[in-house]
Amino acid sequence: MIDSHCHLNHEQFADDRAAAINRARAAGLTAMIAIGFDLASSEAALRLSSAEADVWAAVGVHPHDASTYGPEVERRLREMAAHPKVVAIGEIGLDYHYNHSPQPVQRDAFASQLALARDVGLPVVIHCREAHDDLFAEYEQSGLGTPCVMHCWSGSVAQAHRAIEDGMHLGIAGVLTFKKRGELGDVVRAVPEDRLLIETDAPYLAPVPHRGKRNEPAYVSLVCAQLARDRDAAPEHIARVTTSNALRLFSRLRMTA
Ligand SMILES: [Zn+2]
Ligand SMILES: [Zn+2]
Known part of the structure; x- marks a missing residue:
């Protein structure tokens, strides 16, 4: 089992990061991808992945922090992307729910990082909240067809079909275990199994029965179990x-156990 999206690099793991990684190993995880969301957290993800064989890194600037994106940040991301433990550029994307950065600035940072990923030959991890139409438009207009996962999928069944047509993967998070999960149950049944990834997005979005508490990579097994129930598998x-989907998408990823 792989947790394809977690933030072990987050300060909420400052006190027990090693213990959380050990609990994940005990739960059967063979790899965890620590995802950057700004320059500092990307550096932290890379440091952590250099120290732990089964932790890998993604480096990138989140739409919340798109205003901080510029040539100097891009230069540093490009440098980090050359490291063998960096498996993706991310998380990048659009978030029109919070609008912490202005929408045109978010779109520019997204387009720039899609191009960066193409340059360095890495897939991208996409964050998208209440911005699916613009995100698909940007992605399709780029014409790059960059391999990607839409992490923590929150769109409709119709939007999932568009993502699949665009060649995207869908990351399924703990929201699948919530009573109020919208169309997510229908989405996971409608998507071909070779496009599905599982993730925690820890420390956020802990699955039932841990909802409301800090999430951690070990709990990806609960997402896996729920996905199995929903798909009758x-x-x-x-x-x-x-x-195997994660290993195919993140081609630098290797199993250590
Ligand atoms: Zn996200
Ligand atoms: Zn995230």
């Missing part, structure tokens, strides 16, 4: 398929 099957 064995959890072992879902674990195996989502693992």
Whole structure:
């Protein structure tokens, strides 16, 4: 099992990062991808991945922080992307729910980092909240077809079909275990199994029965179990398929156990 999206680099793991990683290993995880959201957290993800064989890194600037994106940040991301433990550029994208950065600035930073990913030959991890139409438009207009995952999928079934047509993968998070999960149950049944990844987005969005508490990579097994119930499949099957999907998408990723 792979947690394809977590923030072990987040300060909320400052006191027990090593213990959280060990609990993930005990839960059967063979890899965790620590995702950067600004320059400092990208550096932290890279440091952590250099120290732990089964932790990998993604480096990038989140739409919240798009205003901080510029030539100097891009230069540093490009430098980090050459490291063998960096498996993706991310998380990048659009977030029109919070609008912490102005929308045109978010679109520019997204387009620049899509191009950067193409240059360095890495897939991208996309964050998208209440911005699906613009995000698909930007992605399609780029004409790059950069391999990607839309992490923590929150769109409709119709939007999921568009993502699949665009060649995207969908990252399924703990929201799948919530009572109020909108169309997500229908989405995971409608998507071909070779496009599904599982993730925690820890420390956020802890799955039931940990909802409201700090999330951690070990809990990805709960997402796996729920996905298995929704797709009428064995959890072992879902674990195996989502693992091989992650290995195919993140081509630098290697299993250590
Ligand atoms: Zn995100
Ligand atoms: Zn995230």
